[in-house]
Amino acid sequence: MKHGKEEKTTVLSFSNPVKSRLGGETITRCYQCGTCASSCPVAKINPQFNPREIIKLSLLGEEAEVISSDAVWLCCSCYNCQERCPQKVEIADVIYALRNIAFEEQHSPDIYLEFASALMNNGRLIPISKFLEKKRPDYGLPPLQPTGVEALKKILSAIGLGGQSQKEEAK
């Protein structure tokens, strides 16, 4: 064995970027016990989604299969799996990390583009109707405070997402 020369292996070419990403750090701890799958309310009724399988595919380097399929978007973010995982794999966060990659590669369901532009434009995911805003005094509710949309735009552009959501808006 020669020192200083690392051979590149295809197997790790996907688990490494996942592992180095926020949320994906714990993926290689997985030993495929299936606690996550049997904890998952979605997996039990939809064979398309199985967290154990998604992690296995990711660890084996099946990037395309993980990122381009719908499966990764079927997680209901209930954190049951993460709570019970004996290896403390942060499974829900790993799924977020995978979704983040999929989003960057433009493989996300359309609704996420709507979320992104709503956030960028209003600082909120759900717009507040003028009707409801006017009705607030009737319900004995105080007027709404202004939203910090400018700060939010600064955050998104610092991360490099500002342009992206504008692109989506253009669509």
Place this chain on the structure above:
Amino acid sequence: MEEVEVGVFLSDCGKQLSKILDFNALTNYVEKISNVTLVKRDSEFWRGEGLQTIVDAVTSGKINRIVVAESLPKLSEVNIVQAVENAGLNPYLVEVIDLKDHCAWPHRETPREATEKAKAMLVAAIERAKLLEPIEKLEFPALKSALVIGGGIAGMQAAVDLADLGFKVNLVEKAPFLGGLAARAGRFFPTDDCAICIQSPASDVKTITHTSRKCVYRSGFSEIPNLNILTNSKVTDVEGGPGNYKVTIEKRPRYVNELKCVRCDLCTPVCPVEVPDEYNAKLKTRKAIYMNIPNVHPPVYVIDDSVCKFRGCAKCVEACPTDAIELDQKSEQVTLNVGSIIVATGFQEFDSSIIKEYHYGDYSDIITHLELARMIDGFGPTGSVIIRPSNRKPAKKIVMIQCVGSRDRRWNAYCSGICCMISLKHAMLVKTAYPNADVTICYIDIRTTGREHERYYERAREMGIKFVKGRPTEILRDPKTNKLIVDVEDALLKRFLELEADLVVLASAMMPAEGTGELAEILGLELDEDGFFKEYNAKLRPTETKLRGIYLCGGATFPKDAPTTSLHAHSAAMKAAKFLTTGKIVKDQRTAIINEEYCGDCEFCPVTCPYGAISLVPTTEEHFVAQVSDLLCEGCGVCVGTCPLNAIELRHSRPNQMLVQMKALMSVNGTSKPLVLAICCSECGHTAVDSSGMAMMQYPANVRVMKVPCTGILQVHQFLEAFKAGAQGVMVVACKSDGCHYEVGSQKAETKVELARTLLKEYGIEPERLVMFGMVFIEGDKFAEAAHVMTERLAKLGPLQMKGEA
């Protein structure tokens, strides 16, 4: 003072080396060095005629310091030193170096440079030899007796071994009866026979014809000469050191006189106090006066003082025909003096109720394997019938779950190692007794790595035991039927199963026995990150500790099956016996010495010493001074490196010895390359240099090796001294930081190197001229490569320039 006269003996290894090194030049060079009075050259000096030359020179009184250049110095040194000692010279006045593997072989392509390096090596050895001082042999008396802590199979086996060998043995068990976990486990894999047979003590020594295994309850265990058994007892304090420990034991009252009790069992029927029997998985009750099972050891009743009404009742006292019951017994302190201690405290089952989703403790039909073992045991609470505790009806559908609390980062990250086999054993025992029982094992990985163990697994499959690869997420209970439901994914079929069960058995993790941490504190032993006792070296010294005289065996170091526990126990007993057998400890005074005038009682050294060899003792009312125990000191020098006031030195590696060596190694270059000083620890570092030479790996001759006992000895100013002496770069080569032969030396050196690098900047020296490397013997290639890299780096940096020379 006697004039120093150095004899130098140069071996050319049957002229092999003279093809590379110019021995005439070396001889001429050495002869001119002051105080060298004799120079000899031969093909070998470590045996035969060559060795006789050295002996003759010593006996004739011509020389009183010896430098030998010999190949394989780690082997030859032993012979040479022994011969020199026999000839009447102190063996520590000898310096052996290796011109073959450290010079000729690795520099064979540059013979001229190699010869120049050999000169430097020789002058360094000679200058060091001149400063060597005689070191005395010390003798400490040791008691020929031992304490064994823990009366499970490990402790019992070790105790019997030592007692058979004639040592006085004290066996201390905290429970009222011997046997530990083993006795509760009932049967053992892979033989499926009863857990508690041990080698009969009498068989080894007394009755030669009797070589069969013996049940501990039939073995006359308590009658073994030299064996003192203390049950219901706990070690509370240990003072002293190897060979002479003073042990304090708290012996809790049994309330039954061991000599009078005849086991007539007239006491239990009259006892009005009935409590759930924990020993038997609470599947039955016991009285306040009780024995675990009929065949316990010692065969004497005990009173549970947490529930007994004592004088308010005293019915047992009336019933006892031999007046054995003594309700007035009090706890007593027993003091023992022993030469050695064996720790055999074992392990315990993890409390699975912490894993809420499994509902152990909530639903009574969820039990652990230790509890199932009680049901399987004929002496157990159900008489070998497997029942559902909730309704006491037979359990027909059984699901076992592996890795409950082990391989689980939330609780115990390690694999307990024995649970797979325990589950297979219990599944098969159940299936043998009830062929129609439906037994399923849910597993993550089945681990059957021992002899016969894989065959065991195969037999389980043959018997129709079902295996599901998957760790269940939850155990539910159907409120209507009271059946348990195990919710699991069969990962191989990718199918979700809801396994119905009458009884769920958890393979709970095995963790360090209760009180392990406390005992470690009392003994001064370290625990590993999982809380088990840490052995000296897992590979070669698995039953020794870093403290001479204290040994470990059985589950105290990690969960073990019975065969491994037995091996371990015999090993610990052997090590203890070797230590105890002569009744004395003989040890060279290769130890640290304190300069009391400089000592500032700062507590750095006592805290840092990995062997607890340094203590602070009062001199005047306000002043303390560090004191080294020659018995405990291992001579590593970590204290030297730690002392901020230079108040400590090693007798065999004084600062002035290191300094002359350093200067001498840098005094001759002979190459066009920048000089590098490689300071190597005597363990992994120096042997890695050996192995690169043995394999004839080539590296440049400007790299010069200096050996120190452990790199932990190094002080920051020594790096600066090396640069001042002419080194353009310094390599520190040591054991890897987690594999240091002196526990903490490499880590200490790393800190020192870091600190020195910052300091170097102050002097205008590039910090990358000082680098630390961790390697092991077989990584000779790593050393050769590091030597190349360092040389190239220094060539690029150009000559060293010190700014504002201090």
Place this chain on the structure above:
Amino acid sequence: MTSYALFLGCTIPARQPNYESSVRKSLSKLGVELVDLPNMTCCAPPPIESINLESSMSIAAYNICLAEEANLDLVTLCSGCFQSLAKTNAMLKADKHLKAKINSILSHTGKKFEGSKEVKHYLQVLVDDISIKRIRQSISKPLHNLKVAAFYGCHALRPSELLKLDDPENPRILDDLIEALGAKSVEYQNKLKCCGGLLRGVSDELALDLAREKLVNTSKAGADCITTLCPFCFIALDIGQIQLRSKLNETYDMPVLHYSELLALSLGIDPEELALDTHKIKIDKVIRKVT
């Protein structure tokens, strides 16, 4: 008087005046002041975490900074907001590298996360600041005879290591609060399973399957209503029933109420003031039992 900065989030002001008014009015009656701070934003919940975790964490941290500046602890009504904010708060407090990373992003907004404040769900305020005992003493219309199915949802409880609201496998906080009102908390199967709310819009079918399970199990257990502590669970179970009826012709007619609504009713607050017309599934039978 105890004061908190109120983090209202997006869904509640947009969809659930019933939730907002019942919390504001109950807490005010129990002596807790809620302060409305300007310039808060979306909490950056799972939909944003799915897009980019660094962004969501920065946005959450930004909102916590506003509370830090006002020197107030934060209280949330929505479990989604609670999880985003409390998780971020705990992670940044524990990991200085992550904190530095997020602070470098926040520097563009002129904020700096210090880690000096707590994020609480309003249930914690009820239990810790007011106490079960005081609630029991304060109610004027106890809910005797009412059988309530406590539904915790996911995001108030998990990941428990970071949120620390209650034992994730055996939570009691909501059950205790229900019983403080004199009502009975009924046990039902799979109590801790997800409502499916976050799958709405991604896979409506799957979302309804999960909601259905809750409705079936609570009905089986004989509950008069389900009580929730999150607007998403509320939507999944309330509007979910309308969808189950229109798409699949399944009728459950199970009233769904926020805990704060039950609280407000038993504190004697006039139902007229609670915007109860927000409910898609009528809650008349619950009101009848109260009055």
